Amino acid sequence: MPRDFAARLLAWFDLHGRRDLPWQKPREPYRVWLSEIMLQQTQVTTVIPYFERFVARFADVNALASASIDEVLALWSGLGYYARARNLHRCARQIVAEHGGEFPRSVDALAALPGIGRSTAGAIAAQAWGTRAAILDGNVRRVLARHRAVDGWPGTPAVHKRLWAIAEALLPETRLADYTQALMDLGATVCRARRPACARCPLAGDCTARQRNDVTRYPAARPRKPRPLRRARLVLAQNPHGELLLERRAPLGIWGGLWCPPLLDDAALGGDGTQALLDRAQRIETLGLVRHGFTHFDLELQPLRVELPMPCELAEPERRRWVSLDELATLGLPAPVRKLLTRLFTTAST
Secondary structure (H helix, E strand, O other): OOOOHHHHHHHHHHHHOOOOOHHHOOOOHHHHHHHHHHHOOOOHHHHHHHHHHHHHHOOOHHHHHHOOHHHHHHHHOOOOOOHHHHHHHHHHHHHHHHHOOOOOOOHHHHHOOOOOOHHHHHHHHHHHHOOOOOOOOHHHHHHHHHHOOOOOOOOOHHHHHHHHHHHHHOOOOOOHHHHHHHHHHHHHHOOOOOOOOHHHOOOHHHOHHHHOOOHHHOOOOOOOOOOOEEEEEEEEEEOOOOOEEEEEOOOOOOOOOOEEOOEEOOOOOEOOOHHHHHHHOOEEEEOOOEEEEOOOOEEEEEEEEEEOOOOOOOOOOOOEEEEOHHHHHHOOOOHHHHHHHHHHOOOOOO
């Protein structure tokens, strides 16, 4: 392994690295953890306003643990990958219940908490306490795969294991927080997936992929599969009081734990008793299609605006409820659904 890898990277970081991110001021375990969870599969520019709203509302892990899941999901709405928000809430409560509100310093103990894997645990430990721990997020995988010309998709066990070995072998003895941030910054701003800026890279001199003039070959892409299209009707049912019917999604599956108008037509999406509401409707209006892409499939929604002639009692009030339009802003709703409701009901808050 090149002995000056870390030295070159840190020298670059001192000149070009991101040292004024909100979670770096101060670099406390809670703020680092929150940022790392938000940054999973999400860019820094998108995360910053969400992070600032979260710490303004939940100043520490105790405040987050004492909040309701609806409060957490409402603030998270639009950031996507909602399992992260549910795990964030579970993790905060576990830290308070089992660790007295203090983050454990061991990488293994961190990795055992909800929503924190090996790489995220290493990032938290390195940045919060300067622990000599490796990381291997998407940006770092790309940097290392190119520098060492590691063939194969990183999702395969053999390639994954090799990249971890490289990451650990390159760790410096000091400045672990800066080194960790520098690796992530280099992958995000220089060693990009498309149009990498090799001329500005401090590691270009011994980058094997660049020497082979084949940088974009690494890392290999995930084998592509056709993206299935799923369809459902989104039932926007209103009672005579103007309240909208919402149901809490199951914890697993799309939009898990969020509140959403009932979905029909797909066995994996449908809600109980919704067809009976349609049968009693005095007016049904078909609206324009809404399409939303998930990681592994596309979802096409056909919104139906449904007016009911009389109030309707609901079974399972903890799962299904009538909500005034003013309440929508306080609930965790899927971003495309919130956007649609805001457009349809101008009194709804954004």
